[in-house]
Amino acid sequence: MKVLVLHGPNLNMLGQREPDTYGAQTLEQIDEMITEAAWDLDIEVEIVQSNHEGELVEAIHQALGSADVIIINPAAYTHTSVAIRDALAAVGLPAIEVHLTNIHAREQFRRRSLTAPVCHGQICGFGGWGYVLALHAAREIVEEEAS
Amino acid sequence: MKVLVLHGPNLNMLGQREPDTYGAQTLEQIDEMITEAAWDLDIEVEIVQSNHEGELVEAIHQALGSADVIIINPAAYTHTSVAIRDALAAVGLPAIEVHLTNIHAREQFRRRSLTAPVCHGQICGFGGWGYVLALHAAREIVEEEAS
Amino acid sequence: MKVLVLHGPNLNMLGQREPDTYGAQTLEQIDEMITEAAWDLDIEVEIVQSNHEGELVEAIHQALGSADVIIINPAAYTHTSVAIRDALAAVGLPAIEVHLTNIHAREQFRRRSLTAPVCHGQICGFGGWGYVLALHAAREIVEEEAS
Amino acid sequence: MKVLVLHGPNLNMLGQREPDTYGAQTLEQIDEMITEAAWDLDIEVEIVQSNHEGELVEAIHQALGSADVIIINPAAYTHTSVAIRDALAAVGLPAIEVHLTNIHAREQFRRRSLTAPVCHGQICGFGGWGYVLALHAAREIVEEEAS
Amino acid sequence: MKVLVLHGPNLNMLGQREPDTYGAQTLEQIDEMITEAAWDLDIEVEIVQSNHEGELVEAIHQALGSADVIIINPAAYTHTSVAIRDALAAVGLPAIEVHLTNIHAREQFRRRSLTAPVCHGQICGFGGWGYVLALHAAREIVEEEAS
Amino acid sequence: MKVLVLHGPNLNMLGQREPDTYGAQTLEQIDEMITEAAWDLDIEVEIVQSNHEGELVEAIHQALGSADVIIINPAAYTHTSVAIRDALAAVGLPAIEVHLTNIHAREQFRRRSLTAPVCHGQICGFGGWGYVLALHAAREIVEEEAS
Amino acid sequence: MKVLVLHGPNLNMLGQREPDTYGAQTLEQIDEMITEAAWDLDIEVEIVQSNHEGELVEAIHQALGSADVIIINPAAYTHTSVAIRDALAAVGLPAIEVHLTNIHAREQFRRRSLTAPVCHGQICGFGGWGYVLALHAAREIVEEEAS
Amino acid sequence: MKVLVLHGPNLNMLGQREPDTYGAQTLEQIDEMITEAAWDLDIEVEIVQSNHEGELVEAIHQALGSADVIIINPAAYTHTSVAIRDALAAVGLPAIEVHLTNIHAREQFRRRSLTAPVCHGQICGFGGWGYVLALHAAREIVEEEAS
Amino acid sequence: MKVLVLHGPNLNMLGQREPDTYGAQTLEQIDEMITEAAWDLDIEVEIVQSNHEGELVEAIHQALGSADVIIINPAAYTHTSVAIRDALAAVGLPAIEVHLTNIHAREQFRRRSLTAPVCHGQICGFGGWGYVLALHAAREIVEEEAS
Amino acid sequence: MKVLVLHGPNLNMLGQREPDTYGAQTLEQIDEMITEAAWDLDIEVEIVQSNHEGELVEAIHQALGSADVIIINPAAYTHTSVAIRDALAAVGLPAIEVHLTNIHAREQFRRRSLTAPVCHGQICGFGGWGYVLALHAAREIVEEEAS
């Protein structure tokens, strides 16, 4: 079982700035957590970070045939990108949207997700741990489909 | 470590009706999943279902002093109850909002959650499994606070 | 053939107050009209009034298996209760929404009905007589389904 | 006692098209139902169908002095015609708005009725049978006024 | 100098109904006022009343070449007719919008005029006398253009 | 018969600036037109111009007992002043709102008049001539009340 | 003279939580203040707290005949309950709405009160002291009506 | 293969007025273009122009059985007519909406089309040539359905 | 202890006009009530009425150093004046907003207060008596701060 | 005569996914259709597909001097990209917006096009054939400008 993990724009800056909002973890530390959890769950992960909307779109396209589930934190593009939404709908793989922070407790414009309606589910507010929860959910989804 | 699990209105009807939307699991089956997962995680759970806004408010009040985390699926009250929001804020315990379905992929009025802004995080779209993910998250939150 | 008639909040005050808006009939008089009309139409009726959203939700649940049609005047909850809407959708019985007054000719917020979209139809503006019309409609619905 | 029954635009197409939405009955069949029910209730009916907003306005004008009640299904004009609304207000006869379908369960723009606020009441969702219910209501209204 | 006076829908009912809102004058009495005032101002008037949007559109078309100014009370169509607006813009004659009542003091939807933006000016709230004021204004407009 | 004519802010600049929008007439020329027309109609006029909201409020107060009708061009305050609206309502004299330009054909925010709902009527789009029309209307109103 | 004092949801938690927002007073302390002030003003008070919308509705119903004035802090239900609004309108007693905090200085959704339009007046921002002010106002209202 | 071409209100005025917006072509010239292009494409066309909403509704009704495709420029009714929308849905023929101008580059209210959602496609901004493009598209649609 | 009482625009007209809305009391009578109550509470009051936004702004500025509390009825400026809001925030004294009428039961635009968010609390609906309640509240606020 | 054809994001996925919405044609097949039609119309075409907003902006810039017309399907960027809109306005070439589907019959957010207002016209709903229609229109535009 394979999972593509996509980190959206500015997530490469994690840990350096705004730790009050996003926590002190760096993206490297989160990626280690993901890798370890994937190992425990017998999941093969590929992790991609990009600040470019177009690159995220294409990473999603390439998941077709090479991944069973997409875990995506579209970050700022959550609220502005119809292109990523359409890409997720185009490949049709089960996708799980993750946010480090509780987007419902922040600015009004962060409460609207353009991508969530084409995802299987959404997990927000648990920091880097949200990705680990998403991996558990991914395994569950694949097993359910297989049964 | 103790967790109060609250099921909101109409969840007692699960499994009997609208399986296309809510799945075939009954609330009893979900509660068994919760109990088992809690056992594995060494968490003591109390589970309450109520169709009454006022009872949910009071169950939250009673968690003060008797629970470490609240996992709540406010169901229909998610979108209409300031009282439950205020109750969660009043007790100040970390709370996790769970929805069986992906509320972002349904009617427009289900996308606004009055309760989410006072919760720690939100998990939606994974059926009864969402509660299990929430239990994992609850453990993580408590451990982080303890450290 | 069995019909559950549900009266929502404040309807127990009918006749005593605001007769300019709601007419001089008491709820008892309306219930007599309903009982007589039901007798004529060979319908068995159960009539419940409650000021509690949760009780109305549960009365709807209990209709499952014990009634063929629900006639409901959700009164104030028409405009605020997703829980009653979800309950009606959960039991899936044909439901008829009745209002004593013409809700289109009153305050703006009374024009939006959260419950009507999951009902079979709506009758408003005919005072207590609206329930009698609803009983006729209920019979028609059941006969059509039977044919 | 006399009742003018007005059918608005496109109702002449009933039965031929969109039976999933509007049912298989033709307007002729509905008119027969109306005529029979009127006979039973000792009501004299005149039935007019028009696709022209202006003709409907003028038919309403002509009801002044020749009818006791107007039963009107303004169809598409429900949502766009201030002229029909003003005509109903101008003649001041009790009017009953009928819709074949439950307009609350369709497109958003069909939920706003410009004409309902100047009517006595509204009945929707019961197909051709809605007109029969309206005839019963019309009789009731006239008798109440007479008493 | 020639002026076309257009009366929109329901104005033929003036005097008979809703005198509290529209006054006791009949349209005939208003037309006499118009004719007399036109005589005094040496203006040739043609007066047309129609309840049909399409007829009003065509009356405006025919003013091209046969009238110098259009005085129009679009009544209900003020708020709903892009077609009359476009007709006024198409013929390009100076037009004066008249309303018997003060539309700013009535229902919210009567405050938006689709036609006023393509008119020279608007006069409202002075009953039938508004047409006489409009005739004075019409003379002024023509004289100014001539100078 | 006495009429108070009130000119709002910036009207003292007329003729000097923005002649494309407001015409080439100065306020002095308009005031002469008003004085002459008043003479012809046997009306005594007092004319006040002020750029101060508070002065306009107080001028309206002082009309109580000294004027029969108020003709007011609130200019920019039309769209922002509840105080002038309340002053007009407080003195209760018939008031006529005048605008030099057709406010319906300009910026969106100029289409909302806070003051018009408490006036007898409104005249817009006829330049300085609008005041003369308003004087005619004022005479008519007073005569109607006297009859 | 009798006054019913109603405390809405979560007010039983006062003093224990969110003292920054709601102050350090417990509901018991506030009730003592109320009782003392009532004694001084020669008013008999009954005090009820409930977290249930339906119970508050019924407490209002029971005031009919047993109280002269209702003082109500609907708390969270202020913003969501048409049922309490309708109950207040149904009994028709003068009601005074009290809020501990200045609701205008908090979240946007707390600025809309569904209940205030059917009350006599509103007092907010003075903590528990607001109830004492309301008792003074209640006496004044009753005396004015008596005079 | 037969196509009904419908021209909505004010299109009979083309060429005479507002050439800056609508071009210098008359409707006759456009109709010639249509006729020629239809001849080349071996399509039989019937062309109807009407300023009456009701006539356009009925022309659409009559297309049932006599035409394979409807090409319609609803002009002003695009933005206001639910009746034409319902007529198009009722007959269920493939329809193509044409506009002479680019409606997206004009007033805000012209950007909403009530009729487009029930059409097969829309072509706007190419003047009279848009009808020729629509004829090509009509042929393509019919051939695709036949294949 | 010193209190500045500010009366906004049109309040000088009290008693003369619109007694149905504002009561029969004159401002002089209200000022006497205020003076007497202040005497009883051992408060020194200065009372200012102005119809000028700028004068109210400056009166607030001058309170700095000369008053302990401001009681302000901004009247019409409540809904339109950011300047008075900013003045209240600038001086930072505790302010109490008073309205004679229940602003929640009037026109929609009167429900929004620009000034209330920077006040300590608000009292509305109790006529002139509202100022007396505000004096009591003022004393309470000062004593609390002192303690 | 040269035309630049731009395909926006996700169009490279055509044919593989969501054939119910977008049809079974691949982008290669559509490009062949375009190439053939261009050949027939004696037009030289350059075809570019990109998932990157910035690349589309730059492709538009490069059209300046190298193309006579731009045919663009901005796909998802239609609804979110001011940058592409500004690029089209910057180069000032006639542009034609094409959509495979009827965007008026899909989600609400797809009905707003940011780019259409700066285009010459728009064609939607005809699948890959829309590009061929656009080529015809492009030729017409260039010939008209040349004449």
Next chain:
Amino acid sequence: MKVLVLHGPNLNMLGQREPDTYGAQTLEQIDEMITEAAWDLDIEVEIVQSNHEGELVEAIHQALGSADVIIINPAAYTHTSVAIRDALAAVGLPAIEVHLTNIHAREQFRRRSLTAPVCHGQICGFGGWGYVLALHAAREIVEEEAS
């Protein structure tokens, strides 16, 4: 070269209050900065502060003929005054809007400027230094016009 500098309401309070928002500088200190910078740039400045909307309007009027550029900080009137906007448009001098704070980072209602659309440009967020920048810009504007 002459520049009129206008300070709007409450700016006379600078330095005394809310230093967290507006900084510790007094208006006198800012005026000194302005005077010095003007001296360096060889600009003659006149500086006016007023809390009265009408006085600001008239100061703008008087700039006509006596100043080349207006630098204005309308403060609270930025968001509410159409009168100042109209005054700026009336005199037609180039105007520069200055705000001490970054209005985009404050309350939502401070983001709308009624005056900015008729200004040449806007500078905000740089405290008293913003006026110095505006003087530089003023010189640039005048020199460009002269060239």
Next chain:
Amino acid sequence: MKVLVLHGPNLNMLGQREPDTYGAQTLEQIDEMITEAAWDLDIEVEIVQSNHEGELVEAIHQALGSADVIIINPAAYTHTSVAIRDALAAVGLPAIEVHLTNIHAREQFRRRSLTAPVCHGQICGFGGWGYVLALHAAREIVEEEAS
């Protein structure tokens, strides 16, 4: 002292197109102005132009540690990019937003800036000169922080 100057999409086209809106200066000429002014102010500048949202995001990231202030003209991305907003917030350097045109005097959608709330200030409407003003402001900000 170092400043990063960022030019957003389409600014590379300056001077070639739409000179009525953006002026005749090319970006090269503006960059020369910036370089000269920076020299005078003893500021080291790096200037980057990009049409790619992702590249702008990354240029901002790279400023961390290499620049003291960011001057950014996000152009079209001002109104659509949460990603650039988040990047500016992430690096936390003082940023100054510059626009060549007065964005308040253009289309409605250009009045909303997503990026301004996280900037220190904004300068708009002064063409290329705005960057020079921003450099002066940048020096001031750095000096203030140093003091």
